[in-house]
Amino acid sequence: MPDSRPVPRWLPPLLKVHGAWSALHRAEQRAVGEWIVRCVPVEARDAVTAWVYSGSSGYRPGEGTFDEGLREWEQRALDSDWFPRGGRVLVGGAGGGREMVALARRGWEVSAFEPSGLVSAAVDAARAFPAVRVQRASYRDLVLGVVTRAGPLAEWAAGPPFDAVVLGWTSITHVTDARERGDLLRALARVCPAGPVLVSYFAAGGADGVRTRWLTAALDRLLPPREPGIGFVPHGGFTHAFTDGEWHDLAREGGYRVAYRSREPCGHAILVPGA
Secondary structure: OOOOOOOOOOHHHHHHHHHHHHHHHHHHHHHHHHHHHHHOOHHHHHHHHHHHHHOOOOOOOOOHHHHOOOOHHHHHHHOOOOOOOOOEEEEEOOOOOHHHHHHHHOOOEEEEEEOOOOHHHHHHHHOOOOOEEEEEOOHHHHHHHHHHOOOOOHHHHHOOOOOEEEEOOOHHHHOOOHHHHHHHHHHHHHHOOOOOEEEEEEEOOOHHHHHOHHHHHHHHHHOOOOOOOEEEEOOOEEEEEEOHHHHHHHHHHOOEEEEEEEOOOOEEEEEEEOO
């Protein structure tokens, strides 16, 4: 029999207060983010994002996100017909090494790089795997290595081609300049001319974005406007949210085509050579 006892009279108003407080907290976070996007110089964005990640929790061995290993959508991508079953894989935006370790356990020879202080955790994790190497470097360094054979990734750029590329969880989202995203895709095509690229990203839209458009409009009247799609999150730094159409344009620009793309459970895609 269902419980016939009444709901405590204090519970509904408490939940209403909680809901209002949560909405206020989200609005406060969005306001701070909008302010930061408009006030931090564009040339400082990468340094700020790396600084934010250096102090973030969850990305090191023994912490939640790291210990989860590969997510279901990552496993599906790596097991798909677009990916080889092994070989040399380049992992960019490796964070503390979550994807790096999971790929090494699958038998891949991994070369991973990360621009933030999280790289020290990746270096520690790599000691258990003789076929893994780690470097502190950014996506800009990869482009530099490919174009000029200089910088921390010059040796990797000049070495044998990779068989696949995995860009760390939503890491391309932090490349906020459209021209740099194109440069990155072209560099990947140079170091991995015949293999797939797995990317994940922030997708544009969503209910929260709709609810806070009034805030964006208000700040546009007070501060310089920001570029479309650019945001800031406290745990992730500066971000670019991708529209559905952007991926096909970006892939074509880099000499790729989109073999697979989904917005669930987060935005992710598999790019393969051949526009």
